[in-house]
Amino acid sequence: MKLLTKNLANIFTLTNLFLGFTGIINTLYGDPVAGALLLILAAVFDFLDGATARILKSQSKLGKQLDSLADIVSFGILPATILHVLLIKSHQDWIYRMHFTGLPLVSLLAFIFVIAAALRLAKFNLDDNQLHVFKGLPTPAAALFVAALPLIMRFDLYVLSYESFYLESIILNPWVLLLITFGLSFLMLSNIPLLAIKFSDWSWENNMPKYLLLLISIPLFIFLLFLAIPIIIMLYIAFSFIFKTKIQ
16 A cells, blocks of 8 residues: 555556557547547646645655656647647648658648757756746646647537637648647747646635636636637736736
């Protein structure tokens, strides 16, 4: 029992890694929706490994490094693979004009996301001052933004005064996908101070921006389903600017 308790956080980390690996395979075999769902599940286990390590006081240097290695697969390579597949599915013909190893060169620009995620994770491991304030967008948040794209395409949404607002044509625009790739990569590599969604206590005064974000997120999920994910991440960034004095 003691051995299980000591290694439970690492088991959750390895589960995160397995889900990321499986998500990559599903995405490459033509099912980015399954890849996106597995990424979201990986994010759950990423949360659980950190929470478990803190509760059981089983933090270790091995666990910290293992967590980053799992994260680069689940929140670096997997979302970049989703972006790559969506770029190939694009309706635009011009992305097929230049090739590298038989693949459209433009679709390989998704690798920039992997670079940004790897650098963001490495910087996080070397910086002990990111416990309460993040510097740059956390990789799981950037990855969840990407995971939402195929899910938004898969599930019909009715917004804007009951009119059907079909989002697939917007998402499958290569310029939009490249903007998302470069935009999220920039945010991950930036030193912009952002809220760390961690609670040292449960008081409203010390956690007001976090509570507001959580309260807004619930109705967004109810009414907008997966479209809520990118909106919430953009709100998270906006809240970090609005309540800048609260997070310093």
